[in-house]
Amino acid sequence: MTITSHDVARLAGVSQATVSRALRDDHRVSAATREKVRRAAQALNYVPSEAGRTLSTRSTRRIGVIVTDLTNPFYPHVVAPLHDELQALGYRMMLITERSDEAVAGENLLDQSLDGVVLATATTESRLPAQLDRRGVPYVFLNRDTGQPGDYASVVDNEGGGRLVAGVLAELGHRRIAGIFGSPNTTTGRDRELGFRLALAEAGIGLPDSRVVRGAFEYDTGYEALPRLLAADEPPTAVFCGNDVVAIGVLNAAITAGLRVPDDLTVIGFDDLPMADWEVFRLTTVRHDLRELARQAARLLVRRITGEADPAGERLILPTEFVPRATHARLT
Incomplete structure (x- = not known):
């Protein structure tokens, strides 16, 4: 029965x-x-x-979360609290993984099978947000956004975090400073570099192109970049990395090159992933609240779905703080 x-x-x-x-x-x-x-x-x-x-x-109570880089240790640390917050709000989360936003089958997202979408790995060139807008599917950006007015996003004060690192390095006496930044078509890569450059300039320190590398936010970017930077006529005494994963690549490359960190080279990351605090790394970095980054994205999306969000857009920005550990030192 x-x-x-x-x-x-x-x-x-x-x-x-x-x-x-x-x-x-x-x-x-x-x-x-x-x-x-x-x-x-x-x-x-x-x-x-x-x-x-x-x-x-006409509600499925399902939310799609698009992540195009599951190999990056950053994303599991935001996907888990995102899942928990959505569940607490009465929604089920569906993880959608592809190599790029463009590879996501649009019809799967836009056929009314989802109430909303979280874009976790968007670039400034992605066409997916416009597709979602045209179909009336609510979405929010998590971690990366377009940086344009009207975005609904949960992001970090990336420019402020870059400024923090520049200020610390200047105070420590470093002048030959390098940066290994993320791709300029990501707001995280672009804005962390911008804040870092601006604060260095204010301190009277240059950042020549010969000491700048840009690439994906992954281990290989850091590991492969450091030998190139060390081969310069005036190699850097300090390196700011676009995230902790890149910084760990730099730490391993420094060991391969026979350098002592921080005696020979200061290395600073960004994000403060749990592994940054492992004894094997003790990475000096920039911290923000990963869990709150995810939770506020979930709450913002539900407000969009229920019509309670600001129609002009909402960009929620988490503050950053400098976390001193064992990979930075005063220049002697």
Whole structure:
């Protein structure tokens, strides 16, 4: 025998429509009635039909999260709290992984099977946000955005973090400073470099092209960049890396080159991933709250879905702080 919402309604002494609203936690139904309906549903082992709910509400309670770089240790640390926050808000998370935004099959996102989308690895050149806008699918940027007015995004104060590092290096007496930055078509790469350059310039320190490398936010970028920087006529005494993963590549390359960190070379990262604090690295870095970055993205997306977000866009910016550990030193 199949138990239906009509059976729950009879046991609870309410209408079938009230059952549907109560099981969606619709606040037009009193708390007492919602509780009575839940007890009746539990007594009958009633499980609401997701398909039926979708047809009646045009809501799937599903959120797609697009991540194009699962090899980067950064993303598991934001995907897990994102999942938990969405679940607490009554939504299921679907992880969509491709090598690029362009490889994401648009129709899979835009066929009304998702209530909203989190874009975790967007670039400034991605066409996917415009596609979502045209179809009326709510979305938010997580970590990276376009940097344009009207974005809905949960991001870090990347420019401020870059300024922090430049100030520390200047105070430590470093003048031959290098930067290994992310791709300029990402706001994280662009803005961390911008803040770093501006603060160095204010301190009277140049950053010539010969001491700048840009690439993907991955280990190989750091490992392959350091030998090139060391081959210059005046090799750097300090390197600022676009994220912790790049910095770990630099640390290993320094060992290969026979350098002592921080005696011979100061290395500073960005993000403060949990591995940055491992005893094997003890990486000096820039910290921001990874969990809150994800949680506020989830809350912002739900506000967009329910029509409560600012129609002009909302860009939520998390502060940064400098975390001194064992990979930086005063120039002697």
